[in-house]
Amino acid sequence: MLTEEEIKEITTELVHAERKEAASIEALMVVQKRRGWVSDESIRDIASLLDVTPDELDGVATFFNHIYRKPVGRHVIALCDSMVCWSLGYDPLLDLLRKKLGVGFGETTQDNRFTLLPAACLGACDRAPAMLVDEELHGPVTPEMVDGILQKYK
Amino acid sequence: MENTVTVTIDGITVKVKPTATILEAAKAAGVRIPVLCADDKLHPYGSCRICIVEIEKSPRKFTPSCTTPVTDNMSVKTMTPDLAEARKRILELLLNNHPLDCPICDKAGSCQLQDLVHEYGLGPSKFTEKKRTVAPSYHSNVIDREVSRCVLCGKCVRVCREQNAVGELAFTRRGDKSKVSTDFDQPLDCEFCGECVEICPVGALTTKQFKFKGRTWNLERIQSVCNYCGCGCRTSFETRLGRIVRVRSGARNYLCSKGRFGWDAVHHQDRLTTPLVRVSGELVPATWDEALAMVVTNLNVIKNKKGADSIGGLGSVRTTNEESYLFQKFMRTVVGTNNVDLLARLKVPKGLNTVFFSGELSKISDHDAVLVLDGDVGELNPLMGIEIVRAVNRNYKKLVLVNSGFNKFNRLASVVLDYLAPEAALADLLPAMKSGKGGDRVVAAAAILKEAASVAVIIPGRTTDKEFSQIKELLSLLKGVTTYPIVRRSNLQGAMDMGVLPDYYPGYQKVGSDTMNRFAGSWDAILPEAPGLNALEMLAGIKTGKVSALYIMGDDPAGSDRGLKDILNKLEFLVVQDIFLTETAKLADVVLPACSWAEKYGTVTSLERRLQQVSRAEEPLGESKPDWDIIQTLARKMGGPMHYGTPADILNEIRSMVPLYADLAMGGIWARERSPLAGADMDLSLWSDTVMKNEVITADRLLFSSGTMIGRSREISTLCRTKAEV
Ligand code: SF4
Ligand code: SF4
Ligand code: SF4
Ligand code: FES
Numbered sequence: 034m035l036t037e038e039e040i041k042e043i044t045t046e047l048v049h050a051e052r053k054e055a056a057s058i059e060a061l062m063v064v065q066k067r068r069g070w071v072s073d074e075s076i077r078d079i080a081s082l083l084d085v086t087p088d089e090l091d092g093v094a095t096f097f098n099h100i101y102r103k104p105v106g107r108h109v110i111a112l113c114d115s116m117v118c119w120s121l122g123y124d125p126l127l128d129l130l131r132k133k134l135g136v137g138f139g140e141t142t143q144d145n146r147f148t149l150l151p152a153a154c155l156g157a158c159d160r161a162p163a164m165l166v167d168e169e170l171h172g173p174v175t176p177e178m179v180d181g182i183l184q185k186y187k
Numbered sequence: 188m189e190n191t192v193t194v195t196i197d198g199i200t201v202k203v204k205p206t207a208t209i210l211e212a213a214k215a216a217g218v219r220i221p222v223l224c225a226d227d228k229l230h231p232y233g234s235c236r237i238c239i240v241e242i243e244k245s246p247r248k249f250t251p252s253c254t255t256p257v258t259d260n261m262s263v264k265t266m267t268p269d270l271a272e273a274r275k276r277i278l279e280l281l282l283n284n285h286p287l288d289c290p291i292c293d294k295a296g297s298c299q300l301q302d303l304v305h306e307y308g309l310g311p312s313k314f315t316e317k318k319r320t321v322a323p324s325y326h327s328n329v330i331d332r333e334v335s336r337c338v339l340c341g342k343c344v345r346v347c348r349e350q351n352a353v354g355e356l357a358f359t360r361r362g363d364k365s366k367v368s369t370d371f372d373q374p375l376d377c378e379f380c381g382e383c384v385e386i387c388p389v390g391a392l393t394t395k396q397f398k399f400k401g402r403t404w405n406l407e408r409i410q411s412v413c414n415y416c417g418c419g420c421r422t423s424f425e426t427r428l429g430r431i432v433r434v435r436s437g438a439r440n441y442l443c444s445k446g447r448f449g450w451d452a453v454h455h456q457d458r459l460t461t462p463l464v465r466v467s468g469e470l471v472p473a474t475w476d477e478a479l480a481m482v483v484t485n486l487n488v489i490k491n492k493k494g495a496d497s498i499g500g501l502g503s504v505r506t507t508n509e510e511s512y513l514f515q516k517f518m519r520t521v522v523g524t525n526n527v528d529l530l531a532r533l534k535v536p537k538g539l540n541t542v543f544f545s546g547e548l549s550k551i552s553d554h555d556a557v558l559v560l561d562g563d564v565g566e567l568n569p570l571m572g573i574e575i576v577r578a579v580n581r582n583y584k585k586l587v588l589v590n591s592g593f594n595k596f597n598r599l600a601s602v603v604l605d606y607l608a609p610e611a612a613l614a615d616l617l618p619a620m621k622s623g624k625g626g627d628r629v630v631a632a633a634a635i636l637k638e639a640a641s642v643a644v645i646i647p648g649r650t651t652d653k654e655f656s657q658i659k660e661l662l663s664l665l666k667g668v669t670t671y672p673i674v675r676r677s678n679l680q681g682a683m684d685m686g687v688l689p690d691y692y693p694g695y696q697k698v699g700s701d702t703m704n705r706f707a708g709s710w711d712a713i714l715p716e717a718p719g720l721n722a723l724e725m726l727a728g729i730k731t732g733k734v735s736a737l738y739i740m741g742d743d744p745a746g747s748d749r750g751l752k753d754i755l756n757k758l759e760f761l762v763v764q765d766i767f768l769t770e771t772a773k774l775a776d777v778v779l780p781a782c783s784w785a786e787k788y789g790t791v792t793s794l795e796r797r798l799q800q801v802s803r804a805e806e807p808l809g810e811s812k813p814d815w816d817i818i819q820t821l822a823r824k825m826g827g828p829m830h831y832g833t834p835a836d837i838l839n840e841i842r843s844m845v846p847l848y849a850d851l852a853m854g855g856i857w858a859r860e861r862s863p864l865a866g867a868d869m870d871l872s873l874w875s876d877t878v879m880k881n882e883v884i885t886a887d888r889l890l891f892s893s894g895t896m897i898g899r900s901r902e903i904s905t906l907c908r909t910k911a912e913v
Contacts, residue, residue: 073371076371077370084597085354086353086357086370087371088355088356088357088368088370089354091368091370091371092357092358092359095359095360095361096358096359096360096361
């Protein structure tokens with residue numbers, strides 16, 4: 034069930050949308066902001082609020098990298114996973130992150146601190162290899178910088 | 188021509204609307220452009236790129252023709268060596284992830300991907316990557332998904348959303364992980380129309396019913412009409428070795444779940460295959476001669492003893508026009524009574540064929556606004572529901588919806604009036620129309636309706652007297668009205684047209700001395716003078732002893748209303764002619780096995796008053812016979828002159844007796860103005876507070892319920908979560 038607060042905030046978003054479904058992303062983000070991720074149940078609830086079917090909304094939700102359909106850790110690392118980053122040092126960076134965190138793509142650390150995800154792409158080719166932690170973009174990231182970056186997120 | 192542009196396609200010059208796409212212009216020029224994701228039913232989408240063309244003087248090398256509008260003097264080439272090469276590459280990329288399991292794919296032979304690969308002749312692929320495989324889904328009723336075969340054209344997603352307004356399918360994930368899925372990959376929970384299967388260009392969506400039943404190139408196709416509701420959708424029976432294996436949509440390009448999957452009732456194990464007669468209390472098999480002799484003797488005895496008017500006939504909405512015509516003719520000329528009627532008149536919209544005549548369904552979306560007075564329309568007349576969706580989704584028309592519940596139309600409506608009954612909604616809407624006063628919603632609804640230069644009004648299948656007069660008043664306040672009464676029963680229109688009515692001869696010609704003389708002359712018979720008893724009066728007459736025998740063709744009153752069992756049991760003699768041993772047939776003294784509508788020829792008349800041809804796809808089962816043949820054999824044995832070789836002979840006689848049908852072409856609609864009852868402020872429906880008051884529904888959704896036949900479809904029964912009887 035959506036909280037009253039969530040419903041209120043989604044309803045506010047609807048004012049800007051010509052058709053209710055146009056507010057899909059905003060509505061998903063409203064829920065994610067509060068709960069960290071979007072469950073099947075939330076998809077159903079939001080869908081009925083927006084007059085779309087759960088399936089249609091799930092189509093939107095699963096299309097976007099930054100809408101999480103599974104629980105994530107306190108911080109989400111999105112490592113840019115496309116051509117320019119590949120050629121400018123993505124591989125060693127990924128190896129290092131894997132080693133340091135002990136998790137692979139799509140996984141969350143034991144202490145629930147980090148979730149590691151691939152992102153194609155962050156649109157930051159000028160700062161390749163790039164990674165996004167929560168809402169902060171880092172790049173170009175060298176292996177030496179990784180510890181320092183991770184430390185900022187508790 | 189005004190407002191057209193000139194386009195040249197492969198050297199052929201055509202004039203088309205400025206809004207046309209290159210693909211449409213090519214069609215007009217008679218040039219074929221290959222497509223995968225485009226379909227006339229859907230908005231342009233442009234996902235597959237196989238339809239690319241070259242436009243002269245365009246900076247762009249290739250342009251997709253299905254999404255690009257034409258411009259004046261545009262010159263287009265649809266086939267060049269470069270295009271052929273590019274299309275090959277597109278196909279190569281599609282095949283890269285395609286399982287190529289054609290030998291076990293039901294689509295093989297009618298698969299657009301297979302056809303295109305054959306046409307463009309691919310060699311070995313450059314790609315060596317592993318194919319993407321996605322687990323198939325076999326856990327839905329009726330429909331399987333072989334997801335790996337999907338080419339992601341989006342047609343299923345779009346047809347389900349745009350045409351059906353169901354939205355059961357969507358693409359989830361992205362990139363090479365994207366796939367067509369349902370809500371969280373749960374089994375389908377939808378209308379089960381199978382339109383997604385029909386529109387899929389490949390074998391990614393298939394039906395369980397047809398799985399491994401035959402290769403498409405071995406099938407014979409017989410054009411016919413669906414018999415499950417008044418919409419009268421055209422169907423194509425596909426047979427293999429003389430047995431139906433699949434039904435697909437015909438000319439109208441839509442079928443609902445009943446039309447597409449419900450035909451299997453024809454193969455139900457309980458079909459009657461021989462006549463049955465009651466011997467010391469039990470129904471036992473008999474020969475046709477024995478059974479008919481028993482009917483003849485009993486009807487004659489009762490007629491001699493109590494008079495012809497102690498016998499009654501109840502006709503059917505499932506039989507053909509020819510059969511309905513012969514049935515009333517038999518009752519009138521051979522038995523000698525006007526006691527002939529349809530119990531289905533209890534379910535006729537008030538005012539049908541007098542005040543309300545239906546417009547053409549395909550023209551609903553031509554109106555500026557659609558007013559739906561019964562939110563169940565999509566369940567009762569599915570095609571009508573689809574046309575309403577089309578009006579909104581395709582033609583962007585406004586929908587005003589009166590609905591006590593919540594369903595797909597609520598999402599489409601500009602205004603929803605959620606009243607418990609139409610009566611209450613109309614009670615508020617009428618003053619809003621007249622004075623502009625009332626609650627916000629009725630005022631908004633009234634504004635839409637008043638502004639519209641034309642309104643399509645969906646009339647409920649059942650209305651109270653009050654509602655009937657409210658609706659008439661409302662219609663007088665609207666401009667450009669076309670009514671669309673909901674007619675659930677399949678050939679109800681035809682049965683009424685054919686005069687299965689106690690007070691009207693065929694063609695709504697009132698029983699009276701003029702008409703009697705005319706019909707008596709043509710039929711060469713002495714006709715009863717007084718109008719007969721209607722269906723309710725017949726049932727009441729059984730109780731009082733006025734009616735001693737009934738001949739029921741293709742109807743199951745006892746199945747529809749258990750209370751009628753006791754009444755029918757009081758009859759001295761009951762003949763039932765049906766394809767199953769229905770609750771009513773179980774009470775009969777003689778049961779005559781009719782064949783199904785897939786096993787005979789004839790015509791039916793849809794709710795649009797459209798005359799359509801029903802064709803035989805299979806031989807009659809066992810000793811069953813077409814209803815018309817049974818009636819005429821019986822008539823002959825009773826001394827009546829009926830000698831028809833084929834249903835076409837009967838249709839010829841109908842044409843000569845019924846002006847409405849005189850020059851009615853097959854596929855044509857009879858003009859309402861020509862009916863003697865057109866515009867009369869009267870009502871041909873019957874009303875009872877007791878008889879068949881509640882609809883017996885055989886499923887939890889009206890959509891999957893429609894009586895004797897559908898109740899015996901195995902496929903449809905899998906769609907019903909609970910068997911409810913209300
Ligand atoms: S069967 Fe009909 S309603 Fe169900 S998913 Fe397919 S198109 Fe949609
Ligand atoms: S299942 Fe068929 S219709 Fe649907 S997207 Fe795939 S190929 Fe197209
Ligand atoms: S809409 Fe009516 S006529 Fe058409 S397929 Fe369905 S039941 Fe048959
Ligand atoms: S048919 Fe035009 S892009 Fe698919």
